[in-house]
Structure formats: C-alpha cells, structure tokens
Amino acid sequence: MKIAFLQSGMTGYQDACLRALRARGNEILNVFPTAYENAQFDAENFRDYGRALIWPDAKPSADWVQAAVDEFDPDAILMVSWHNPAYRKVMARMRGRALRIMASSNIWEGTYRQWLGRATHRVYLRPLYDCVFVPGDRSEWFVQRLGFSADKVIRGSNSADVEVFDRGARSAEQLATSRRFVFSGRLMPY
Secondary structure (H helix, E strand, O other), rough: OOOEEEEEOOOOOHHHHHHHHHHHOEEEEEEEEOOOOOOOOOHHHHHHHOOOEOOOOOOOOOHHHOOOOHHHOOOOEEEEEOHHHHHHHHHOOOOOOOOOEEEEOOOOOHHHHHHHHHHHHHHOOHHHOEEEEOOOHHHHHHHHHHHHHHHEEEEEEOOOHHHHHHHOOHHHHHHOOOOOOOOOOOOOOO
C-alpha cells in the first residue's frame, strides 16, 4: 500500500510508526516542515524509509505538495494539520483518488473554535475526509460532534517507540524486585 502523510511536524513515535509501516512493505511519502517546536529532530533522518518532502519555514504551496502527492499516487493520504491551507487543498483534490484520513487527538472542551467547527463541519471538514483516525473514546466523541459517524472512525492512533525502551525479557524475580516507574510522554492539562 502507498500511504502519504501530511504533517505539521515529526516526533519520535511518528517516526517509529512510519518505520513499522515501511517494514511491513508499505511505501511512504512524508510531508512535513524542517522544524517542529514540540520535538526537534534533524529532518534528514526521516529520509531512509520513504520519500520525505520537507518544507522550509514558510508554509508550502498547495501546488508544490500536490505535485509530490500526484507523483507518489497514494492509496491513502492521512492529514494531521487541519489548519494548513495547502494540505486542505490537496485533500479536496484527492477526493475519489485515495482514501482521505483525518488524524485527530483532540477532545471536546467546548471552546469557541470547537463550537465554530461543529457549526461549519459540513463545509469545512466533511468534504475533505472519508474517515478519521483517533486514539480513543474521548477523541471519538469529539469527532462525532464534528459530523463523523461511528463507522467512519478508526481507533488506535496513539503509539510509542517501544524499541527505545526494550531491555529484553526479564525474569519474574527481576520484576518482583524492581520498584521503578518511568513515564515518557507528554502531559496535557486535561
């Protein structure tokens, strides 16, 4: 399968997911900026398992992204950045050509923007996506409020780079004497 990803930035766990997809025989096109404020990486490291289209500080044009997507000819295209105008245009143009997936980990907080999104979803969101990829219940509830029916929701988007922490199998005795807990993630107010 050929899968294109339109992203606002790369993180370690996203890199692990794309590497796992590639290891299973999928072809990857990954479109993202050189810098991402929440996770700084050398963008060139993401070229070894697929095609990487790395855009500079200024947002890319829709035609620039579309040319790469057209050349790649994906079976599915997943968009992480709803607010990127170039990505939105590409998703609109891909209707009927590839499965168009919106990724969302948002939860309903009743903000002005969310109410606006709920009021405009038939025009602003639904025409761009065939389905949505969420981590779990709370995000699913949020996207249902944006007009996605339960049969258009795929769960399981959050992941981890477990190989980073793998020390191999441990015996029951080792586990019984261990009194440590390590959390590696992002803490959010909710």
